[in-house]
Amino acid sequence: MTDQDAQTPLLDATGVSKRFGAVVALSNASLRINKGEIVALMGANGAGKSTFVKILTGALRRDSGTVLLGGVNRKIGAPAAARRAGLVPVYQEPSLIPDLDVADNLRLGNTPVEPFRHWVDKLGIKGLRLDDMIGHLPLATLRILDLARSLAMKPDVLLLDEMTAALPTNLVENVLRVVRTQADEGQSVVYISHRFAEIAEICDRASVLRDGATVGDLDIAEGVEEKIVELMLGAALGVGPTRNAEAATLPGGTPRLAVKGLALGSKLEDVSLNLHPGEVLGVVALEGQGQDELFEVLAGMRRADKGTVEVDGKTMNFHHPADAIAAGLTFVPGDRAHGLLMQRSVHENIAVPLLARPRKWGPIPMRSEAAKVKNAIERLQIDTRAQGEVQRLSGGNQQKVTIGRWIAKGVETLLLFDPTRGIDVRTKRQIYLLVRELAEQGAAVLYYTSELAEVPAACDRAVVIFGGRVVDVIEAAEADEPTLMRAAYGLPRQTAGAA
Numbered sequence: 001m002t003d004q005d006a007q008t009p010l011l012d013a014t015g016v017s018k019r020f021g022a023v024v025a026l027s028n029a030s031l032r033i034n035k036g037e038i039v040a041l042m043g044a045n046g047a048g049k050s051t052f053v054k055i056l057t058g059a060l061r062r063d064s065g066t067v068l069l070g071g072v073n074r075k076i077g078a079p080a081a082a083r084r085a086g087l088v089p090v091y092q093e094p095s096l097i098p099d100l101d102v103a104d105n106l107r108l109g110n111t112p113v114e115p116f117r118h119w120v121d122k123l124g125i126k127g128l129r130l131d132d133m134i135g136h137l138p139l140a141t142l143r144i145l146d147l148a149r150s151l152a153m154k155p156d157v158l159l160l161d162e163m164t165a166a167l168p169t170n171l172v173e174n175v176l177r178v179v180r181t182q183a184d185e186g187q188s189v190v191y192i193s194h195r196f197a198e199i200a201e202i203c204d205r206a207s208v209l210r211d212g213a214t215v216g217d218l219d220i221a222e223g224v225e226e227k228i229v230e231l232m233l234g235a236a237l238g239v240g241p242t243r244n245a246e247a248a249t250l251p252g253g254t255p256r257l258a259v260k261g262l263a264l265g266s267k268l269e270d271v272s273l274n275l276h277p278g279e280v281l282g283v284v285a286l287e288g289q290g291q292d293e294l295f296e297v298l299a300g301m302r303r304a305d306k307g308t309v310e311v312d313g314k315t316m317n318f319h320h321p322a323d324a325i326a327a328g329l330t331f332v333p334g335d336r337a338h339g340l341l342m343q344r345s346v347h348e349n350i351a352v353p354l355l356a357r358p359r360k361w362g363p364i365p366m367r368s369e370a371a372k373v374k375n376a377i378e379r380l381q382i383d384t385r386a387q388g389e390v391q392r393l394s395g396g397n398q399q400k401v402t403i404g405r406w407i408a409k410g411v412e413t414l415l416l417f418d419p420t421r422g423i424d425v426r427t428k429r430q431i432y433l434l435v436r437e438l439a440e441q442g443a444a445v446l447y448y449t450s451e452l453a454e455v456p457a458a459c460d461r462a463v464v465i466f467g468g469r470v471v472d473v474i475e476a477a478e479a480d481e482p483t484l485m486r487a488a489y490g491l492p493r494q495t496a497g498a499a
Contacts, residue, residue: 008071010035010188011056011087011157016065017212018051020392025051027212029065031190033157038179038189040199040220043209044232044424046394049192050092052209053159056190057089058082086156090163092192092395092422093335094142098135102145105134111149119148124174139166139335140287147175151182158182159190162395162422164198166334168287168450169485176202194424195451196225208232229425253277254313256413256444257329259298262307267293269468271307275413275444280435282455282462282479283448286488290468291448295417298446299331300324311413328412332402334421334448344390347373351405379407381430396427403431411443418450432458452488455479466490 011033018026026048033039043049054060056067058076067074069085076082082089096105106113113130120128123144134142143166150158160179164172179189180202191203199206200220208216208231216231218224255274262271268290275281285291296302298309300318309316311327318324324331351373382393382400390401399419406414416435420428435445435458447459455462456479464472464487472487483493 009033009068010037010070011190012068012071013052013056014066016052016055016067017063018048018055018060019063023392024212026055026062028214029209029212030214031056031207032217033188033190035188036183036186037205038183038191038203040203040206041190041192041209042194042199042206042228042232044396044426046397047209047232047424048212049209050161050395053089053091053161053190053192056082057087057159059089059091083153083155087159088150088153088155088157089159090143090146090150090161092161092165094134094139094146096134096142096145098133101131101133102128103130105145106130106149109149111152115152115154116148119151119178120145122174122178123148124171138288138292140168140171143167144171144175151178155187157188157190161192162194163191164193164195165422166418166450168285169452169488170286172198194422194428196228199228200225232424255310256312257298257446258308258310258313259294260308260310262294262297262309263305263468264290264293264297264302265305267468268297268304271465271468271470273463273470273473275446277442277444278439279461280439280445280447280459282459282476283446283465284452284455284462284484284488285448285465289465289488291417291465294465295331295415295446295448298324298329298415300329301331329415330406330411330413331415332399332406332417332419334418373404375407379404379434396423399423399431400427403434407434407438411438413444414438414446416445416447418448420454421450428454452481452484455484464488 009032011031014030016026016029029048029052031039031041031052041049041052051060055062056076058079058081061077067076074085076085076087097108106116125141125144128141137145143163147160147163164175167175176198179191183189191199193199203220206218206220206224206228207214208218208228210232218227253276256277257275259271259273262268267288271290271294273281283291283294293302297304300321300323303318309318311329316323316327318327321331382397382404390398393401403419420431423431435447439445449455456476459476459479461476462474462479462484463470464474464484466488467490471490472493474483474487486493
């Protein structure tokens with residue numbers, strides 16, 4: 001390699017723009033990355049990050065701009081062409097076909113099996129079979145499979161869009177270690193994340209988008225987070241607690257939701273918890289500890305082998321999600337694609353529960369429906385520029401729509417499963433404030449999060465699940481990340497003064 005070759009960026013995109021009808025997704029986006037470099041692509045939800053990645057990898061065609069690979073102008077018209085050019089993505093949502101098994105998905109993408117197996121093991125997924133159906137695997141496993149498949153392609157530039165957003169802490173650590181090692185060996189990485197700790201740990205630079213345009217390119221150094229937030233949002237905005245720590249006391253009386261001795265297969269062994277009206281109860285667990293099964297049972301999607309679920313003191317038997325909804329339990333899944341009608345409008349998606357069980361035959365009360373939908377949109381500040389199809393919205397706005405439909409219907413008990421996955425700091429705070437507002441109005445909220453920092457910010461207490469059992473219950477004031485982490489790994493709390 002000549003000195004000139006060494007100085008030529010591996011990827012150099014400038015002036016990239018993209019419109020979807022009246023919506024300007026990108027207006028003047030640029031990105032430069034050198035060999036062996038990890039560059040964070042940052043911006044608020046709707047800033048254009050995912051669109052930019054899809055353009056670079058051939059899933060979308062740009063309206064204007066240039067993309068140079070190794071100094072050569074390239075027009076990449078399809079994902080297959082991007083892979084041949086050395087650009088391999090892991091998109092924000094799994095790109096695996098749920099009705100096929102692992103082996104068939106590998107064949108469709110011409111993925112070599114042995115390198116794929118190597119990376120699956122390296123990333124911490126044990127016991128995976130090639131005949132496992134994709135649709136039966138949890139979201140965190142699907143994300144790891146997507147990454148393993150991409151690494152098996154030996155890309156020159158790996159583009160990761162919110163790769164760690166759906167992962168528990170132990171798998172996040174594996175991903176960060178692999179990404180940093182790959183960069184040390186000469187691979188380049190474009191890394192999208194809203195987690196500043198991850199950016200600081202593995203990235204060399206940060207390129208910041210706002211309203212579809214690149215507004216800054218910064219070296220990662222101590223204190224750079226405030227500058228990045230300022231570039232993203234126009235002003236510094238902390239997450240901070242949204243609860244009144246001094247006034248936070250456990251409500252008394254009959255629990256809104258009481259779970260006793262819940263067991264399901266090998267995943268849930270003995271889970272018990274009480275959730276009161278006006279309380280936000282966090283759930284903390286590493287991958288595969290039973291949190292998925294717990295929420296699926298409470299949402300009526302699966303039936304427990306043992307144990308009881310009581311709502312307002314009455315024992316319930318859910319045979320279908322409609323039974324849980326009728327009992328006042330509403331579920332917001334972690335995978336937005338499972339909770340939305342992606343090709344329908346914002347209004348239609350929010351209005352779905354309002355029309356699920358009409359009380360009488362006759363004309364639909366359009367005026368009442370419109371008022372409730374409008375109220376939900378305003379409370380959540382949902383971006384409605386792309387009203388035509390929800391799939392045109394950013395990930396954060398899609399998540400707001402999944403919550404907004406239950407705001408429109410009315411909430412008694414809200415089951416939130418990783419609701420801020422892949423969401424920027426401003427939208428996270430909006431959701432925290434909404435959750436607190438609902439609790440203050442008497443709703444009960446069960447809140448699973450894969451981000452430990454969210455527990456003291458949003459919750460009153462947290463139950464920690466390990467090995468299918470509740471191993472600790474921690475008050476928000478004591479729920480710092482080291483304490484939660486030890487509990488999540490099944491370790492006892494450290495005593496005062498312990499090393």
